[in-house]
Amino acid sequence: MKRLSEDTLVDAVVMLLLLIVGILTLYPFYYTIVCSFSDGIDLLKGGVYLWPRKFTLANYHLFLTDADWIHAFLVSVLRTVVGTTCCVSCTALFSYALSRRNLLFRNTYRFMVVFTMYFSGGLIPFYILLKNLGLLNSFGVYIIPAMLNTFFVITGMNFFSSIPESMLESARIDGARELQIFRKIVFPVSKPFIATLSLFVAVGQWNSWLDSAYYVRDRELQTLSYKMMMIINQSISSAANSEVAGQISEANSATNFTIQSTAMVISMLPIMLVYPFLQKYFVQGMMIGAVKE
Amino acid sequence: MHKKCNSIGKQFTRQWELQTVSLLGIGYLVLFSYIPMLGIILAFKSYKISSGIGGIFSSKWVGLKYFQEFVTDYKFCELLRNTLVLSSLKLVLAFPVPILLAILISECKHKVFKRVIQTCSYMPNFISWILVSGIAAVLFSETSGVINQLLVKGGLTSKGIPFLTAPGYFWGMSVFLSIWKSSGWWAIIFLAAISGIDSTLYEAAKVDGAGRLQRIWYITLPGIRSSVVTVLILSIGSFLGGGMVGSNFEQSFLMGNAVNNATSEIIQTYAFKMGMSEGRFSYATAVDFIQSLVSITLVIISNRIAKHFNEEGLF
Numbered sequence: 009m010k011r012l013s014e015d016t017l018v019d020a021v022v023m024l025l026l027l028i029v030g031i032l033t034l035y036p037f038y039y040t041i042v043c044s045f046s047d048g049i050d051l052l053k054g055g056v057y058l059w060p061r062k063f064t065l066a067n068y069h070l071f072l073t074d075a076d077w078i079h080a081f082l083v084s085v086l087r088t089v090v091g092t093t094c095c096v097s098c099t100a101l102f103s104y105a106l107s108r109r110n111l112l113f114r115n116t117y118r119f120m121v122v123f124t125m126y127f128s129g130g131l132i133p134f135y136i137l138l139k140n141l142g143l144l145n146s147f148g149v150y151i152i153p154a155m156l157n158t159f160f161v162i163t164g165m166n167f168f169s170s171i172p173e174s175m176l177e178s179a180r181i182d183g184a185r186e187l188q189i190f191r192k193i194v195f196p197v198s199k200p201f202i203a204t205l206s207l208f209v210a211v212g213q214w215n216s217w218l219d220s221a222y223y224v225r226d227r228e229l230q231t232l233s234y235k236m237m238m239i240i241n242q243s244i245s246s247a248a249n250s251e252v253a254g255q256i257s258e259a260n261s262a263t264n265f266t267i268q269s270t271a272m273v274i275s276m277l278p279i280m281l282v283y284p285f286l287q288k289y290f291v292q293g294m295m296i297g298a299v300k301e
Numbered sequence: 302m303h304k305k306c307n308s309i310g311k312q313f314t315r316q317w318e319l320q321t322v323s324l325l326g327i328g329y330l331v332l333f334s335y336i337p338m339l340g341i342i343l344a345f346k347s348y349k350i351s352s353g354i355g356g357i358f359s360s361k362w363v364g365l366k367y368f369q370e371f372v373t374d375y376k377f378c379e380l381l382r383n384t385l386v387l388s389s390l391k392l393v394l395a396f397p398v399p400i401l402l403a404i405l406i407s408e409c410k411h412k413v414f415k416r417v418i419q420t421c422s423y424m425p426n427f428i429s430w431i432l433v434s435g436i437a438a439v440l441f442s443e444t445s446g447v448i449n450q451l452l453v454k455g456g457l458t459s460k461g462i463p464f465l466t467a468p469g470y471f472w473g474m475s476v477f478l479s480i481w482k483s484s485g486w487w488a489i490i491f492l493a494a495i496s497g498i499d500s501t502l503y504e505a506a507k508v509d510g511a512g513r514l515q516r517i518w519y520i521t522l523p524g525i526r527s528s529v530v531t532v533l534i535l536s537i538g539s540f541l542g543g544g545m546v547g548s549n550f551e552q553s554f555l556m557g558n559a560v561n562n563a564t565s566e567i568i569q570t571y572a573f574k575m576g577m578s579e580g581r582f583s584y585a586t587a588v589d590f591i592q593s594l595v596s597i598t599l600v601i602i603s604n605r606i607a608k609h610f611n612e613e614g615l616f
Contacts, residue, residue, distance in 0.1 A: 014512045014513055014514070015512075015513055018408065018513040018514065019408075019410060022405055022408045022409050023409065023411070023414070025405055026405055026406065026409055026414070026415075026418045029402065029405070029418060029422060030417070030418050030421055030422075032481070033421045033422055033424065033425060033481070033485070034421055036436045036439075036440055036481075037424070037436075039439065039440065039447060040435075040436055040439055043439060051445070052445055054445065054450045055450065056447075057447060057450075057451075098326070098329075101322055102322060102323070102325075102326035104322075105319045105320075105322040105323045105326070106323060106326075108316075108319055110312075110316070111316060111319055111320070111323065112309065112312055112313055112316065112320070113323075117323050117326075117327055120327055120330060120335075121330065124330055124334040124335070126538075126596075126597055126600050127338065127593060127597050128334060128337065128338065128593065129334070129336075129337030129338040129339070129340045129341055130337070130340075130341065130572075130586060130589035130590060130593060131572065131573060131576060131577075131585070131589060132340065132343060132576045132582050132585050132586045132589065133336075133337035133338070133339070133340020133341065133343060133586065134333075134337045134340075135576070135577070136340060136343075136350065136354065136357070136582070137332075137333070137336060137337055137340070137354075139350075140353065140354045153333055155329065156326060156329055156330065156333075158330075161326075185318065186316075186318035186319055187318060211427050214429075215428070215429030215430075215431070215432075216429075217429065217431055222577055233429060233431050236431055236432070236435065237431050237555065240431065240434060240435045240438055240555075241558075243438055243442075265439070265442075265445060268435060268438070268439075269435075269439060272432055272435050272436070272439075275429075275432065276428055276432060279427050279428065280424070283424075283427060284420070287420065291489055291493075
């Protein structure tokens, strides 16, 4: 009898705590969405917690008709697509090459990769390098310095070395070239790794802001993240001056606050749409990195 | 000897495709990682950006001038304190949360509910720190944030609390948001470790009369010990960056402002501002270098500890 009551008690506590975790995680997202559908001036009056009191699509309308925002959005999409394609193919190919046991100088290469994970020249020398390579203020600065992801090179080495050599050997005997083997045999059996890698690189590209803020001056090259950073800073600092938190833009009732929420929702959307589908892969893929052979 | 060289040469030519890929990759690392490492000599020289890459070598040596300047800077103590306090708070407070969360999730018997909570819990990990600071602005803003509205309405405070701007709240917010963002993600590792525990152990314990809590204490926790040690070592190695929630720089950079500067500025953001905003390249490199040295020492120490505990080291 005592056992039973402890069991139910633990169950209840577990459920309750998880429910709290769930609410703590979801409510901030939910509330941001609520703000993005709210009338800016009405929102400033306070008292909006669970749903928009004065529902409006004005914020989205404003966002979608603003050429600057749309342009920044497209730059972000472009850098994510191009950057992810480049980084995933280079990282996968490089780590596959390093994973082959008979590769000459393998340990030297491996050491050179690992060393860069733990030590770097720091920001300034890197900046000077970018400047002298002529990458500053060009779209290339988003792609070229990010073509290899060292962490995933290491993870990939562990993953690819689990592919039986005999499988590759038989293809070699049939006369397949190394790159063909990679494309036709290795790639298809490496889905968990490729999916995890792609997700991480894509999310990294999509979220990246420092490069857009400091390596690029041209307005045409600014990304969505960067523009968002600017507007968030503006709204925090205007709050710090304890003025009214949103400057009311003319002709409609959207405020900085609601525009900011809208931009945030739009920027979260791609990630939220993709990630449930990749979930089963990345949980698997994460473990490749965590568990060593 | 000659024969051996010859056979290496032969082997090399036979695997020329793999070697080409490897060498291209290594060449890339040399360009983007190793060449900047040479740039550390800037810290010991008086360098102006206008002198280009050649200036790195031709500019005058000044020895430890910039290191001295940093250590004697009036902000030095404050920067050091902020960096250490933030890192320690994150190590102590953020480390246990994913373990607790993993145990809670694994103890949950309702399958669908469990799945939903888990899926939600790692969602914040995928949004950028910009969005996190934006969400924080939406929730915690002094005048229009929902938290302050509730506090005022509930009569707990007479007017909004400046969570985002007052220096006194920065450390707390920083740790809280780090936990919010990455606990669910790190729980994955511990959950996997829990699911690897032999289920007959639980059955046996049940037969022997162990209750739920006893089973958690005597079976689950010892069962995930090695994962805990591994993650702890990783956290110590990246201590100055904020440990496994690794976000000191981005947080301080994005949520720091003129008002809370006294608690939000850390060594990394200071180096960044000195270099990128004020153009003091040599000085910034020196500050950065001090931090890198401390970091790599911590990595080496934690790796030693790992080997001592009979866990596999990181390298």
